Amino acid sequence: MSEYQYVAFRAVDRPVSEKNLVYMRKQSTRAEITSWAFDNEYNFGDFRGNALEMLRRGYDFHLHYANFGTRSLLIRLPGGVPDPKAAAPYLDGESLRFVKDKNGPSGILAIEPAYEPGDLEEIWDFDEWIDRLIPLRAELLGGDLRPLCLAHLAVLRDINHDRDEMIEAPISFGLGNLTAAQLALADFYEIRRALIDAAARDVPAAPQSVDSGVGLAEWIARQPEAAKNAWLTDLVAKPDSSVRAELLAAFRQARAPQTWPTLQRSMSMAQLEAEAKEIEDEMGRKKAAAFARARAQKLAKMAQDPKPFLREAEKLVEDRSTQGYAKASSLLAEIREALAGSDRADLAEAQAWKIHEKHPRLHKLTSALRQRGFLPKKAVRH
Numbered sequence: 001m002s003e004y005q006y007v008a009f010r011a012v013d014r015p016v017s018e019k020n021l022v023y024m025r026k027q028s029t030r031a032e033i034t035s036w037a038f039d040n041e042y043n044f045g046d047f048r049g050n051a052l053e054m055l056r057r058g059y060d061f062h063l064h065y066a067n068f069g070t071r072s073l074l075i076r077l078p079g080g081v082p083d084p085k086a087a088a089p090y091l092d093g094e095s096l097r098f099v100k101d102k103n104g105p106s107g108i109l110a111i112e113p114a115y116e117p118g119d120l121e122e123i124w125d126f127d128e129w130i131d132r133l134i135p136l137r138a139e140l141l142g143g144d145l146r147p148l149c150l151a152h153l154a155v156l157r158d159i160n161h162d163r164d165e166m167i168e169a170p171i172s173f174g175l176g177n178l179t180a181a182q183l184a185l186a187d188f189y190e191i192r193r194a195l196i197d198a199a200a201r202d203v204p205a206a207p208q209s210v211d212s213g214v215g216l217a218e219w220i221a222r223q224p225e226a227a228k229n230a231w232l233t234d235l236v237a238k239p240d241s242s243v244r245a246e247l248l249a250a251f252r253q254a255r256a257p258q259t260w261p262t263l264q265r266s267m268s269m270a271q272l273e274a275e276a277k278e279i280e281d282e283m284g285r286k287k288a289a290a291f292a293r294a295r296a297q298k299l300a301k302m303a304q305d306p307k308p309f310l311r312e313a314e315k316l317v318e319d320r321s322t323q324g325y326a327k328a329s330s331l332l333a334e335i336r337e338a339l340a341g342s343d344r345a346d347l348a349e350a351q352a353w354k355i356h357e358k359h360p361r362l363h364k365l366t367s368a369l370r371q372r373g374f375l376p377k378k379a380v381r382h
Contacts, residue, residue: 005066006126007031007039009059012137013078014244016058023057039126052099055108061134067122071189075088075137078248080105083259086197089169090148095155109140111151113158113189120190139181145172146182146206153199154189156269163269170262171199174206193216194283198275203263219251222264279356302338309335310351317355317365325368328355333372349374 015035027049031040062074095322316328336348351375
């Protein structure tokens, strides 16, 4: 397996200052670097920059992917985790930890489960992944515990944890109804929907959240006019103004953080996996039953009037594609099954011969028909 790595940083609240861009450029000589983004990929190489310091100096989000098992996220949280006591049960101090700044409450949430090569499918389209995942930061700053709950599930499934011994942290309300960013996080770490459903079983819905946009507008309206004029001047005059970041931090501090409710179930990961298997088995049974019902209805419709389906088989062949030949052959086999035992039982066979005689040089078509039991080899139609 080739060693491939992708390293990305993004600024969210404000662009990186020119002074700090000098530092960013020292972290890699080959990266594409702007005040909003830092991207680099490696083939048989390593990123040797200081990711934590880069986040402290202006970037807000970091993704590191390697096809030999690394899949980590670092998220800068100005002001820190809104409810440290509620967040504590999810953090293990290693694979999922909050790295506090030396001064002040701010810090970096590190999500770094460990995997063996091949444990997870390879991913690409990193810009799309980053766009999907970045909203997690605002959700975390708003007090939503579901991202931490999902990250905790990802960590419990990694190679450093015993699934029989590790007990799940409290399950956050609303885990059964995830946001788009939270679904992206689950996809990023390949947390199966059935596992999430097992963890969320009997867990209430998410609490009603306040519209942060409305709250921000009301908060700004209450600020002194002179302060608002100074903010606006700074934003217009300075391309890398820190006003937006400072305002958001002040707004978050002014709002009493909403306590996100949780439910303690105290199940091991092995127990959760067993519940997830039951859910998947039940879903499989329902899917199989639904498929059987739909197929029975289709066969009954064919038995009632096979002509439209015979014409459809001809149209599929006219597409002149291997896929079309396979679909036409499959359709004829269904017609044969639907008409078995009736006085029209030979219609499908007759249509297969008709199609073959019309297109005798389409060898892939002939092969597809033979695979379904039509046109036996060396057979001559009388």
